[in-house]
Amino acid sequence: MKTLLSLGLCLLCGPLWAGQVLIIESYHPEYPWDADYLRAIDEILGANHDIDSLYLDTKRIKPDAFDAKADRLLEEVKARQPDIIFLGDDNALKLMGPRLDPLDIPTVFFGVNGHPDQYGLKGAPWLTGVLERPLFRQTVRHLRKVLSSNDRFLVLMDDSPTMRNAVTEAWGEQRQVTIQGSTLDILLTNEAERWLGAVATAHQDYDAVIFGTHHTLRYADDGYAEPDDLMARAYADAQVPLFAFWDFFVAEGMTAGGYVLSGYDQGKTAARMGQLILRGVDATSVPMIVGQTGQYRYSRSGMERWDIELSTLTASQTMFVK
Template identity: 50%
Template structure:
């Protein structure tokens, strides 16, 4: 069934014009959102009417979320879309149940939680792509990039997103061996602990691989802005910083690696939606995990840590800055 689905994703024809709504967890200026929305438009935009709504949950205070949700729900009730695409966990948790109660099929992407966090994942009107870091593929790739490649620190915030991803892959273990390399997995929401782990990593490891760092605060409870936190790590680290996500790759950020692509997630979500628009029921479409990553590297990051990719890897990589 999975192979048949993948084949359908490549060729799924489009039907007569229908209406698709996209509900973002965040906002269009956020690179992850911009990338997947562009990808959805590239697949569906020519033949269908696409409406986009921002929940804006990175910028709006949480007490204001219910009003924003009610506003978007009202607009969707007027539009009566044929399918809704929900981007990331907040959009799913805030909108999915409302949509399926109104018999609107849902395609999700970028969702890290499972059925415990999101019971509506098991509803027959729901399908999509569970976002999961490419733990093994990333380590296998980094073993080809680095001369020293035996010890890695995997550093993440202690968010439900990262706990779910780590527990699903590693269980309750926080030390593991992947392709012959030893991994220590650290999840923390404490700014000092996170930065100290980066600063001291050279004493025990050959590289750091970063997950998300969006729920980190200092000892006084002040929010640590992800970009500023990563920028400080960039200048403090004595060994290279890699990433599981392409949105953390760039100037004064991480070097890169084999990463999850928002664009690819958007393409896949759009193709799943096109199957529904052509008459397939969501419960006929198995939910997927992130299918395809890509090699992304920062040229300034490679210079900063004095690394050079092999001609083979460089020929496969996308370069930023």
């Protein structure tokens, strides 16, 4: 971050010109995470640059359609010839990164739980970005203070590349870990019935459930499980408190809250890095960083349902929603 701050001095002296900015989303514009980071990028770059977006839609289309979609987007990139590209989340980096390599267009990724090396992009001089890491340890430390029973937690995630990378980066192949005396059992699944069953029976073995994403789940008949429907059923069936790693899961009828990551913060950091490049700083001089800042966010209705109280200090730092 010190390097970024010093490079930020270039913003004061670099030329001001209208660059062509292209954002390639792993998901779709209506997805709350995407919407938040799009808002941040627009706030920082929109006044001086032309911004456009393409999306891979990998939360909704099947994996066997990913490559064809990425090939179509590559042709769009070639036609547009942007001055800078932003890649949102792991699937965009995995699918588009190697395809973009021959173009040598400065690129900033963000929301990525893996590492460029594992996507065949080791040492790519045109690439930098923001690595995202779910706040496992910070979340557990927080919940140990919030809950009177805090020995066992179920971490429930879809079996997507993003969530697999997040767990592997933190714990390798372990699916049961201990943090400050509390045990986390980590379940990754794309089976909607199994996911719902895990929530409904969690009270038998756990003190709370902590959600990762759940946007790649399908039913046994191969029908897509709508994320909002899954969360509504989870909220209705849960007999232990529900918490989250990401802010867009904290709302009425969803989870109680937690110490969460924000797509807005990831987008804001990436946009600042992009500003440097648009002002003439070479991408190789803008170091990759790990975004580790979270925020307390709680739903008042969720707190009431599960009888959750925050300390005066934590409450003073919390963003509350309905």
